[in-house]
Amino acid sequence: MAQKSIKVYFKPS
């Protein structure tokens, strides 16, 4: 199963 980076959901601020 794949897993995206948390950065896909929360963008750098």
Place this chain on the structure above:
Amino acid sequence: MFEARLVQGALLKKVMEAIKELLNEASFDCAHSGILLQAMDNSHVSLVSLNLRREGFDKYRCDRNLVMGMNLSSMSKILKCASNDDIITMKAQDNADTVTFVFESPKQEKISDYEMKLTNLDQDHLGIPETEYSCVIKLPSAEFARICRDLSQFGESIVISCTKEGVKFSAAGDIGTANIKLAQTATVDKEEDAVMVDMQEPVTLTFACKYLNMFTKATPLSPQVCLSMSPDVPLVVEYKIEDIGHIRYYLAPRIGD
């Protein structure tokens, strides 16, 4: 000058246990309002967000904002030198390249100080939007730790499925399948024993056991844990830290086959 004195020093020791497996290093952002830490694990699948409010400290001074990059393995070694009933003070000068930890025994007969070098960390700071989650589940933290541990024997993933009837944790693998269903509790003597489900719409998501198990290292911080889920967004696993703040873990769901 930064100085934060915590009478319940054991809380800081527990916080360290709750993050050190997931993170090698992290920046402590110290400001007038308190201490914040946000960091991703090495593989960038999860995010830790720690908030310690100034009101939770019996003495707190932060003249100007300070970012202290700490190697958590080193910090952990130092905090292991503190007894559970010690009062812990963290302090640093403005623009300093070291932080000092002072441990006072309750009767003040033993006072130790440890100075640690700070490191410059170039870490991304992520914006976490305020979100209304479809399902918010509160359950005893020890129960959640037990479920994660038990289901990890069956596979690498845990499926969390929340409906109005309750919450179901499932795992499947070579040896077979496992399902643990928790119903919302009707009445409990102690609030911390309750299972509460607040559901707007049913949600089923799959998560890596490895990370869930690392999050449960925060269990000693709080008798309850709160899981928040919405379709296709990271799970939030939150432990309150008494009157001082909280630690939140965000974990990206697993997708596809």
